């Protein structure tokens with residue numbers, strides 16, 4: 001079937017098999033390979049992207065279900081001027097990553113949660129990210145990064 005998905009603001013059209021997963025569409029059709037496949041079974045969150053602004057595990061969504069939708073991957077966060085998105089900058093500043101495999105999904109889950117809850121508590125951050133697994137960091141710096149990003153993102157919100 002033919003699908004057209006707007007990925008990071010760019011329409012991507014392709015013939016795909018009915019069973020094609022969104023994560024494979026993003027990686028293999030849109031050629032955006034920062035979104036990782038860690039488990040393929042909805043467990044790890046490495047494949048997290050935004051679908052019409054909400055975070056989803058893209059190994060759980062068919063490309064066909066995203067037809068006509070907007071997808072944002074971690075490559076689409078920075079504004080094109082070389083400035084990192086506040087969540088990316090906070091992960092960098094707070095050492096919120098080690099091997100980096102979980103990081104694109106972790107960042108996208110954080111962006112989604114901060115859009116819904118601009119002033120989260122530590123407990124709320126931990127709860128929101130519990131679907132994203134990290135085998136390296138022990139999570140402390142990730143949580144610190146998300147909390148550090150919150151004020152910067154609040155400043156960017158329209159009054």
Ligand code: FES
Pocket residue numbers: 036037038039040041042043044045046047048057058059060
């Ligand atoms: S690859 Fe999608 S949740 Fe692990």
Ligand code: FES
Pocket residue numbers: 096097098099100101102103133134135136137
């Ligand atoms: S930084 Fe290695 S899995 Fe999270």
